[in-house]
Amino acid sequence: MPDVLIADDSEFMRNLLREILEEDHTIVGEVENGVEAVEVYKEQTPDLVMMDIVMPIRDGIEATSEIKDSNPNANVIMCTSVGQEEKMKEAVKAGADGYITKPFQKPSVMEAIEDVVPS
Amino acid sequence: MNVDIQSLGTFNQLAHEGAKQATQSLAQMTGIDAVVDVTKITLLDRADIGEDLAGRDFVGVQFEYEGVLEGDTVLVFDAESADTIADALMAGASDDPGMAQSAVKEIGNIMMSGFIDGWADYLDSTIDHSPPEYIEKSGAAVLPEAPETGDHRQVFVFKSEIEWVGESVNFYIYMLPEYEPLAEAMVESVDTEGDAIPIDKLQTFNEMTTKGTQQAADNVEMMTGIPTEAEVTQISFAPIEDVPKQIGTDTYVGTVVEFTGVPSGYLMVLFDEVSAVNVAEAMMPVEMDGDGLDDQHKAAIEELGNIMTSGFVDGWANVLQTSVDHTPPKLVHDMGRAIVDPLAAQVGQHQEHAFIIDSKMQTDDIEFSAEIHALPNEQELRAALDDLDVDRADETEADVEQIFE
Numbered sequence: 445m446p447d448v449l450i451a452d453d454s455e456f457m458r459n460l461l462r463e464i465l466e467e468d469h470t471i472v473g474e475v476e477n478g479v480e481a482v483e484v485y486k487e488q489t490p491d492l493v494m495m496d497i498v499m500p501i502r503d504g505i506e507a508t509s510e511i512k513d514s515n516p517n518a519n520v521i522m523c524t525s526v527g528q529e530e531k532m533k534e535a536v537k538a539g540a541d542g543y544i545t546k547p548f549q550k551p552s553v554m555e556a557i558e559d560v561v562p563s
Numbered sequence: 564m565n566v567d568i569q570s571l572g573t574f575n576q577l578a579h580e581g582a583k584q585a586t587q588s589l590a591q592m593t594g595i596d597a598v599v600d601v602t603k604i605t606l607l608d609r610a611d612i613g614e615d616l617a618g619r620d621f622v623g624v625q626f627e628y629e630g631v632l633e634g635d636t637v638l639v640f641d642a643e644s645a646d647t648i649a650d651a652l653m654a655g656a657s658d659d660p661g662m663a664q665s666a667v668k669e670i671g672n673i674m675m676s677g678f679i680d681g682w683a684d685y686l687d688s689t690i691d692h693s694p695p696e697y698i699e700k701s702g703a704a705v706l707p708e709a710p711e712t713g714d715h716r717q718v719f720v721f722k723s724e725i726e727w728v729g730e731s732v733n734f735y736i737y738m739l740p741e742y743e744p745l746a747e748a749m750v751e752s753v754d755t756e757g758d759a760i761p762i763d764k765l766q767t768f769n770e771m772t773t774k775g776t777q778q779a780a781d782n783v784e785m786m787t788g789i790p791t792e793a794e795v796t797q798i799s800f801a802p803i804e805d806v807p808k809q810i811g812t813d814t815y816v817g818t819v820v821e822f823t824g825v826p827s828g829y830l831m832v833l834f835d836e837v838s839a840v841n842v843a844e845a846m847m848p849v850e851m852d853g854d855g856l857d858d859q860h861k862a863a864i865e866e867l868g869n870i871m872t873s874g875f876v877d878g879w880a881n882v883l884q885t886s887v888d889h890t891p892p893k894l895v896h897d898m899g900r901a902i903v904d905p906l907a908a909q910v911g912q913h914q915e916h917a918f919i920i921d922s923k924m925q926t927d928d929i930e931f932s933a934e935i936h937a938l939p940n941e942q943e944l945r946a947a948l949d950d951l952d953v954d955r956a957d958e959t960e961a962d963v964e965q966i967f968e
Contacts, residue, residue: 456862498873498889
């Protein structure tokens with residue numbers, strides 16, 4: 445099963461993502477800001493990071509950029525409420541591999557993951 | 564037509580002074596101690612005028628006026644207060660329905676004469692008005708038909724709220740001027756061209772905000788399964804000190820974010836307490852024990868506020884081809900005015916008046932309603948509207964698949 449790190453400042457959203465993913469994935473960590481996301485990524489090197497954008501301390505785009513700098517093969521899917529074109533372009537520039545907008549349902553999450561980390 | 568900030572401020576002040584004059588007339592006639600609570604100018608869709616009066620019965624008076632400004636104006640109050648007000652003018656008037664109606668007409672006549680005369684004096688012209696017509700209706704029907712606006716669906720409405728001190732009685736003055744005379748009066752009162760906003764851009768922005776509200780409502784529906792409809796979207800202009808009064812004294816639960824970019828400002832997503840519990844429980848996978856809001860409810864509200872905020876502002880960013888960032892949502896649970904006060908104080912460091920963007924949504928299925936209020940920096944909103952290409956107004960959604968191809 446692929447290892448997944450969930451980075452989202454919302455406890456509610458972390459719980460929701462965990463429920464969606466835990467049947468087919470191993471959740472290696474749940475963090476609530478971009479700094480922790482980078483730290484845990486470097487410790488665990490999971491197969492996939494589900495990354496929120498709007499988070500305190502360091503946002504998800506900066507964290508993605510840092511993770512991609514440390515490992516260009518890292519897989520990061522932005523999982524965010526932000527639906528702005530400019531922000532999506534920033535995410536592409538930072539190296540994001542996929543983008544899901546909240547609110548989402550399980551099929552769209554699984555489809556995005558399949559695109560990035562084929563089973 | 565351009566509206567400049569100074570003339571909007573002047574017209575708002577004029578309506579406020581007119582309402583004060585009406586209040587003084589009321590005090591002289593009846594001894595009622597009343598104050599003008601809020602005066603604001605609102606740009607909204609014709610169909611939404613008087614939405615805030617829904618579900619209540621009113622009595623009052625209506626006038627037509629013509630001259631330098633033309634249109635209709637009404638002074639109304641809750642029907643259940645009519646007897647109290649009639650008796651304040653003449654003891655025992657409420658015992659005789661004909662006398663009570665006459666008293667209401669006379670109070671309205673004197674109050675509104677003061678209101679209209681103030682406008683005429685400022686505009687250095689005359690405004691004639693018809694004799695008062697007694698009205699007794701429910702909800703928005705108590706207001707006159709919205710004026711013809713040519714190609715424009717949106718209209719300016721001047722609204723003042725007068726509070727009877729110590730009593731739960733409010734008087735409402737609505738003035739619905741016809742578009743062309745108002746536009747001419749505004750153009751003539753323009754002092755500077757530099758801060759003018761083309762009215763078509765303000766209207767386009769209002770339409771974009773309506774789409775943003777519907778997106779936020781769709782997001783609520785997707786997260787909760789509660790069918791949710793956007794109800795009203797409007798842009799109001801009021802002095803900073805009046806902004807908190809508009810949110811009222813009811814208790815709300817919701818989120819506040821600061822957004823940065825062009826424009827910057829603050830955005831609140833607010834639920835009344837019952838709605839907050841209902842919507843949070845609809846988001847939970849399991850039924851919750853106990854009453855009231857616990858930490859899980861609050862976490863759900865925080866995330867819903869976050870997603871609604873994005874749904875609301877993303878359209879602005881996409882049409883303006885810019886990005887609008889916002890801070891993580893901060894949960895608030897307090898009286899409406901107390902939530903808004905510190906935000907208005909922040910915005911008020913740079914400006915005397917504010918544009919307030921208000922949206923409402925609700926559902927018939929369960930008790931649920933939500934309000935979104937945005938308080939943008941006025942100069943930056945003006946800059947954003949300068950850059951707004953009205954031909955792009957439909958392009959509120961980004962195509963994620965194309966970007967990630």
